[in-house]
Amino acid sequence: MSQLHYALFTGCTAKQSTPELLSSTLAVADxxxxxxxxxxxxxCCGASHLQDFDEFLAHxxxxxxxxxxxKLGLTMITICNTCQLNSAMTKxxxxxxxxxxxxxxxxxKEVGLEYKGTSEIKHFLYTLVDEYGLENIKDKVTTxxxxxxxxxxxxxxxxxxxxxxxxxxxxxxxxxxxxLDSLIEALEGHPVDYESKNKCCGFHVELQANHxxxxxxxxxxxxxxxxxxxxxxxxxxxxxxxxxTYQDDIGKVIGRDVALPVLHMPQMVALALGATEKELGLxxxxxxxxxxxxxxxx
Amino acid sequence: MGDTRKVTIKAxxxxxxxxxxxxxxxxxxxxxxxxxxxxxxxxxxxxxxGSFSYRRSCRHGICGACAIKVNGKATLACKQNAMELLxxxxxxxxxxxxSKKRAVxxxxxxxxxxxxxxxxxxxxxxADVEPHPEHETKQSIEESNNFLDSDLCIQCGACHYSxxxxxxxxxxxxxxxxVAAYRFTVDTRDNAGKERLEITSQPAQGVWDCVKCFECAExxxxxxxxxxxxxxxxxxxxxxxxxRSNIATRHAEGFVRSIRKHGxxxxxxxxxxxxxxxxxxxxxxxxxxxxxxGKIHWQDGVPFIDNMxxxxxxxxxxxxxxxxxxxxx
Numbered sequence: 061m062s063q064l065h066y067a068l069f070t071g072c073t074a075k076q077s078t079p080e081l082l083s084s085t086l087a088v089a090d091x092x093x094x095x096x097x098x099x100x101x102x103x104c105c106g107a108s109h110l111q112d113f114d115e116f117l118a119h120x121x122x123x124x125x126x127x128x129x130x131k132l133g134l135t136m137i138t139i140c141n142t143c144q145l146n147s148a149m150t151k152x153x154x155x156x157x158x159x160x161x162x163x164x165x166x167x168x169k170e171v172g173l174e175y176k177g178t179s180e181i182k183h184f185l186y187t188l189v190d191e192y193g194l195e196n197i198k199d200k201v202t203t204x205x206x207x208x209x210x211x212x213x214x215x216x217x218x219x220x221x222x223x224x225x226x227x228x229x230x231x232x233x234x235x236x237x238x239x240l241d242s243l244i245e246a247l248e249g250h251p252v253d254y255e256s257k258n259k260c261c262g263f264h265v266e267l268q269a270n271h272x273x274x275x276x277x278x279x280x281x282x283x284x285x286x287x288x289x290x291x292x293x294x295x296x297x298x299x300x301x302x303x304x305t306y307q308d309d310i311g312k313v314i315g316r317d318v319a320l321p322v323l324h325m326p327q328m329v330a331l332a333l334g335a336t337e338k339e340l341g342l343x344x345x346x347x348x349x350x351x352x353x354x355x356x357x358x
Numbered sequence: 359m360g361d362t363r364k365v366t367i368k369a370x371x372x373x374x375x376x377x378x379x380x381x382x383x384x385x386x387x388x389x390x391x392x393x394x395x396x397x398x399x400x401x402x403x404x405x406x407x408g409s410f411s412y413r414r415s416c417r418h419g420i421c422g423a424c425a426i427k428v429n430g431k432a433t434l435a436c437k438q439n440a441m442e443l444l445x446x447x448x449x450x451x452x453x454x455x456x457s458k459k460r461a462v463x464x465x466x467x468x469x470x471x472x473x474x475x476x477x478x479x480x481x482x483x484x485a486d487v488e489p490h491p492e493h494e495t496k497q498s499i500e501e502s503n504n505f506l507d508s509d510l511c512i513q514c515g516a517c518h519y520s521x522x523x524x525x526x527x528x529x530x531x532x533x534x535x536x537v538a539a540y541r542f543t544v545d546t547r548d549n550a551g552k553e554r555l556e557i558t559s560q561p562a563q564g565v566w567d568c569v570k571c572f573e574c575a576e577x578x579x580x581x582x583x584x585x586x587x588x589x590x591x592x593x594x595x596x597x598x599x600x601x602r603s604n605i606a607t608r609h610a611e612g613f614v615r616s617i618r619k620h621g622x623x624x625x626x627x628x629x630x631x632x633x634x635x636x637x638x639x640x641x642x643x644x645x646x647x648x649x650x651x652g653k654i655h656w657q658d659g660v661p662f663i664d665n666m667x668x669x670x671x672x673x674x675x676x677x678x679x680x681x682x683x684x685x686x687x
């Protein structure tokens with residue numbers, strides 16, 4: 061296999077509140093021999109909120125990010141479901157509407173850029189599963205995750221709307237997704253089968269509709285816990301932030317203790333590939349997760 | 359493989375008049391390649407149990423009566439080929455009503471909440487029309503194209519009963535009502551757009567409680583993409599100056615402020631800016647926990663303000679904001 065090389069759109073979260081996401085992503089790439097070029101020029105994707113304020117501006121900024129991947133002639137990979145969704149929505153809008161593309165390019169021209177539509181956009185989860193390949197990952201496992209029941213939490217923006225994502229997520233069924241389950245199996249962990257795996261965590265209304273947010277996150281966590289999960293794993297740092305950082309608030313609203321480590325997808329892979337504690341960055345979790353490093357080796 | 363497949367269908371059974379709890383019953387049948395989910399429901403009723411109840415009427419995907427859920431997927435039974443779903447779900451199908459908690463009998467639910475919310479957004483053209491006008495009220499093709507797809511809504515409830523925000527918050531209008539609000543607000547013959555934007559901007563009931571899960575886009579059998587209309591309603595609230603400064607609108611607009619400064623979203627600043635300093639007491643405990651784990655940092659002795667990284671070529675982003683932004687809060 062020739063070396064895989066991707067342009068990484070980190071998103072805001074990996075550069076701020078979840079440094080462990082970036083360090084574990086780079087560790088996984090390093091262990092697997094995947095070359096990563098970080099798009100240091102890329103701005104925030106708007107996270108769907110900028111889109112609510114000014115959709116056109118959001119398209120302009122996302123198109124600019126994609127321009128930098130195009131300049132490198134690389135597929136742009138994301139490590140956040142919401143970055144994936146918003147970048148892919150802009151790509152789809154521009155590729156299917158020549159008038160909009162022209163309007164956006166008129167703005168981009170002012171800063172010397174042009175959106176062409178030549179780069180694919182793909183979440184790191186799907187580059188691992190579909191491009192690097194599960195069989196190849198299996199060969200690299202040094203610390204099998206056989207001690208853990210792992211609840212896969214897919215996050216909305218990688219699987220819905222399926223029509224938008226099907227080109228980049230290998231036709232994942234949004235009502236019964238399997239990629240993360242298969243990845244867990246490849247790392248020799250035990251995937252937890254539970255109904256909430258494809259549901260919403262409520263992150264996006266954390267501020268304005270707090271009750272809704274806590275209940276949605278709580279429902280999913282309780283479902284995972286009741287099905288014997290030792291940890292949850294998600295490809296989306298926003299799901300991670302909601303379910304890791306707000307466990308006390310969630311517990312109060314739904315009347316149940318929801319203590320559960322919530323790992324980023326690359327952290328789980330890095331753990332199985334024998335990454336260092338520093339690369340895993342488990343200390344950055346609000347819910348204690350540092351014990352997992354030792355438990356994986358027990 | 360032949361043209362038929364032998365399968366077992368599980369169906370939700372419940373009669374609100376006689377049953378305390380719902381239960382599931384299995385039915386075996388040979389399914390043909392051209393059969394629809396509605397055909398399978400008919401066969402449960404005609405070949406297995408005459409008491410099995412569901413709504414059906416037009417059989418042409420236009421009345422919206424036969425919408426149910428199959429394995430959690432919103433399904434218009436008369437439009438959905440059964441084999442397709444058998445392939446999608448490994449030959450195991452479970453028929454359930456759109457909303458189990460609203461079940462009256464088997465697949466039949468009480469849709470009162472759907473109709474109340476639909477009516478609340480005034481889903482009709484409101485205009486002063488002369489009794490004897492001199493001209494027709496004309497509309498260009500482009501103008502009518504603005505709401506062409508929204509007009510295809512058959513009020514089946516597929517999006518409404520797939521919406522998790524609505525499951526939790528009974529006041530929330532839900533995606534179908536928002537599609538209707540959008541459809542009439544962008545109709546050039548209508549004069550009540552602002553009123554509808556006001557109604558759909560209110561906290562708890564309005565568009566700001568949308569959780570952005572895209573379940574509605576996935577559910578719609580007419581491919582209307584309700585959340586796209588929700589985003590348009592958000593934008594129109596700013597364009598038409600209906601949006602008032604509150605936690606939700608500041609949260610949307612605050613992204614520009616952050617991106618202009620850093621290129622990134624400033625995660626701590628967006629909370630402070632959206633809540634206002636007075637609202638920050640709600641977040642102190644969480645912020646302290648995040649400080650402890652290193653998720654947010656102290657800088658120069660000031661709490662909640664991260665040592666913000668900046669993107670490369672930030673000046674480009676600043677320029678693009680200046681020349682592309684059209685809305686204001």
